Amino acid sequence: METTCEVSVDSTLHIDITGYAVIGALDPFEDARTLPLENTVEENWGPEIPAVLADNGAVVSLPCGTGDGTDALLVRIRIYGDHVPEDERRDRVTAFTRSYVTGLAEQLDCDARPAAPDSQ
Numbered sequence: 001m002e003t004t005c006e007v008s009v010d011s012t013l014h015i016d017i018t019g020y021a022v023i024g025a026l027d028p029f030e031d032a033r034t035l036p037l038e039n040t041v042e043e044n045w046g047p048e049i050p051a052v053l054a055d056n057g058a059v060v061s062l063p064c065g066t067g068d069g070t071d072a073l074l075v076r077i078r079i080y081g082d083h084v085p086e087d088e089r090r091d092r093v094t095a096f097t098r099s100y101v102t103g104l105a106e107q108l109d110c111d112a113r114p115a116a117p118d119s120q
Contacts, residue, residue: 001066016078017100021065025072028052028059035059035076039090045114051097055089056080058097064110073108075101 001022007015020026028050029042037054045051048063057078065071077097084092098114105113 001068001070013080014083016076016080018076019104020074020076021068021070022072022074023070025061025063026074028061028074031074031076032059035078041090045098045101046112049101049112049114051114053090053094053097055086055093058093060097060101060114062101062105062110063112064105064108066108073104075104 001020003019003021005017006013025048029052032040032052032054035057037052037059038056040052040054043051043053045060049061051058051060057076059077060075062073062075063071064073066073075097077093077100079089079093082089098117101114
């Protein structure tokens with residue numbers, strides 16, 4: 001199952017989020033290689049929560065299903081435009097992604113949550 005959310009302002013796309021509910025986790029590192037992400041780094045946000053972070057997006061795997069027989073989610077986030085200073089982009093993308101994935105886990109009543117940045 002695929003769900004997409006796009007945020008546009010004045011007909012200009014700024015954020016594109018796509019979530020894939022799957023059976024068996026998808027590898028965010030492999031998936032990120034197919035995307036035009038800039039300056040990627042790989043992180044582990046907790047048990048079974050690998051993440052790829054970039055200046056213009058992120059890909060995160062979450063070990064939670066959507067209640068329809070799926071058992072994992074892959075979330076792709078792309079940020080468009082350079083309305084944030086370059087030295088702040090990754091921090092802002094990371095903070096947004098962590099917040100989004102945490103909220104998604106809560107909404108799905110999933111036990112898995114991204115670890116706090118200090119505890120990684």
